[in-house]
Amino acid sequence: MKEPPTRDSVVAVDEEAERILASYPPDRLRGKADCLRRIRAALDEGVSAKDLTEAVKAYATESAGFTRSKVCFSDNWFNSARWRTHVEYIATNREQTKAVKAEMLAGLANWVTDRHPLCRHITPGQVDALLAAELVTQAQIQAAGHRS
Incomplete structure (x- = not known):
């Protein structure tokens, strides 16, 4: 008979992705697991963690005065890859x-x-x-x- 998984093996923590997600405005966080998966996919694609963190911070600054109806929640922002425009802008500026x-x-x-x-x-x-x-x-x- 197969033993049930332990709690330690159920959730593998991706500290790098967690740090990036922590840069997102806390009042707009939604779907943490999906966000972390999308962040990991972006990092695996070759986007640097520093650039992605800067992109998150740039979006947070850019949308600071927006009402909740005008902002993009984290799950949608990472799912629709809106971070790409910010990363491209950062690379161009560099x-x-x-x-x-x-x-x-x-x-x-x-x-x-x-x-x-x-x-x-x-x-x-x-x-x-x-x-x-x-x-x-x-x-x-x-x-x-x-x-x-």
Whole structure:
């Protein structure tokens, strides 16, 4: 005769999915088991936990002033994959930020190579970033008047 399952084996806790769901506004939580299953599916699909958590927080902030009739409950939000638009927006912003940073570093590298008078305003952190990105050499930094 087969023994009944123990309580420990009945519910396997997915701590990562639980943390993500905990970011959802508590007054809009519904269908916890379904939400956790959908979150796990998204994570297994390759979405990072950090991005999904940021997406949940972004939706919570965006819908903070909405009445209950205008908000999306958690089970519907995860079921209809509304989180995807937020995750895509986060990824787009990340890429734009990288592009702006690269452009800024390129401009600073030009200052250093040209020994522009504004080089004195380059911070030590920016010098480190220029060296790490290999946009300038240590000799060029020294010639521009930074770090010996």
